[in-house]
Amino acid sequence: MAYEALYTRGRPKTLLQLVGQEHISNALARAISGDKLSHAYLLVGTRGTGKTSTARLLAKAMNCDTVHEAQSAGRPLEKKEIPCNKCDSCLNFDSSPDNVEFDAASNRSVEDVNRLLSTAYLAPLRARVKTFIIDEVHMLSFEAVNSILKLIEEPPPNVAFFLATTEINKVPMTIRSRCQVLNFRLIPQQTIAPYLMKLARRLEVDLHEDAAKKIARLAEGSMRDALTCLDQCYAMADGQITLDDVNETLGLISDERLDEVIAAVRAKDRAAVAAAVTNAFSSGLGANAIAEALITRLRDIQFEMIARGEKNFSEQDRLIDALRKSVGEMYGSGIPEIILEMTLMKLVAPAQNFAAPIPTVQPTSTPVPENLDAGQKIFYDVVTSDGTDAALRSMLQKAVVTNFSDDTLTLTFKTSAMASTFKSTQLTNFEREASQAAGRAIKISVAVDENLPPPILNNMAEPDRTHLLNAMNIFRASDATIINE
Secondary structure, eight states: OOOOOHHHHTSOSSGGGOTTOHHHHHHHHHHHHTTOOOSEEEEEOSTTSSHHHHHHHHHHHHTOHHHHHHHHHTOOOOGGGSSOSOSHHHHTTTTOTTEEEEETTTSOSHHHHHHHTTTTTSOOSSSSSEEEEEESGGGSOHHHHHHHHHHHHSOOTTEEEEEEESOGGGSOHHHHTTSEEEEOOOOOHHHHHHHHHHHHHHTTOEEOHHHHHHHHHHHTTOHHHHHHHHHHHHHHOSSEEOHHHHHHHHTOOOHHHHHHHHHHHHTTOHHHHHHHHHHHHTTOOOHHHHHHHHHHHHHHHHHHHHHTTOOOOHHHHHHHHHHHHHHHHHTTOSOHHHHHHHHHHHHHSOOOOOSOOOOBOOOOOOOOOTTHHHHHHHHHHHHHOTTSOHHHHHHHTTOEEEEEETTEEEEEESSHHHHHHHHHHTHHHHHHHHHHHHTSOOEEEEEEOTTOOOHHHHTSOTTHHHHHHHHHHHTTOSOHHHHHO
16 A cells, blocks of 8 residues: 555654654753764653654764764754664665664563564674664563663664663663653644644644644643544545544544533533433433543643633532543443433532431521420430430530420521431430430420520520520520539
8 A cells, every 4th residue: 555654654764843842852962062972772651652753863864974974073063963764874775774663562571572683793784883773662572671681781882772661661671771861742732733734734634723622632741642543534534634624534522512511510400411311412422521522621621721710610620520530430331321310410400319308497586385384394304304315405505495386395406407307217216214314205306596605594494594694694694504503
């Protein structure tokens, strides 16, 4: 086939074209200009960031006639001259027997390495320096690493090694300590997208800016992945590549469908959420992929909000946290679609508590009922009884008797949480104890009053209640317990 993939056509030809790794290209340009290149380099970084391409550029520059002449004359070199790609050495680099490249993942035994490095002690046939580029060096066996170690430790004249790896933690320290280490960074999206648009113009295709940004985001810092995605879209394109083309070609869900789901959740509309999720599933993506796409979209929206100067992100954070949790639940589950649907439904309306609502007593200024003292006597008989459970006694200390009529004793709490806890744990016990203390059946009613005064004030009989209230006013005290003591 005559067609050449974009990731090979897009490889840098000079250090100037090494995109996103300026810290490395600048350092290497100075080293080459000063003729200070090492005999061994360890190139470290994730996939597609330019490790092998840089190794090839260095190997080519070591034998470049233009570079050698500039070094001899003491003339500083610009990055666009390294290498020149015009001299015989550069033009014949790919076919040169003095340039050896091999993949350690498929040639990992000591026999493979010894066979490939058998010519290391022989003088170069054509070039000035014999170069060995070893990719995925961390895959080599222990014995193979030791065979390379000896060569790197005592290198023959005019031999250079370039070792590339994605997992430096698996490379023995004996190798690392004998090499100059070049750390390749993930390439930012802001760097990848303009490069893709520049390359598209050379291909005479109109790549829309939003499409370039989408491809750059999908690449996750890998230029090779970005070029592969662009190559696939370019093969299907008809003069232009839009965002819809990228989504359709790469099998992605569009931002519009994601925005429909997010808008439905924010609108608290379950029917709209159901319709939007069904529409999202029609894209053919799995629930995991849709959930991850929703998280990414919410992240993008949040950054847009930051750019607009907004400061309230509580709703965004709530959605992202719920979706992140659902992604973890989906893995290994046989019903990921249902998990996603129910997560979104809960975001619309959290699960309701179907317990009977506790009536709230409205603040009132009505006089204290005449039979309140009788109810308080029953209450205190239970509280002070030696047979009363400690947990019940502790809970009753937070309650106030606010009414007693028709053998129904009303206990009021300051918060709904206290009232709910009492009803679920101690209500039956207190009814039994109160009935025993009164000698007849007593029913308990529970209420809530957020403006409830201190219990000691309400539980006191007249005239003591009035005297204590006057004392609180005189001493400007807010704690009736302290005054009473």
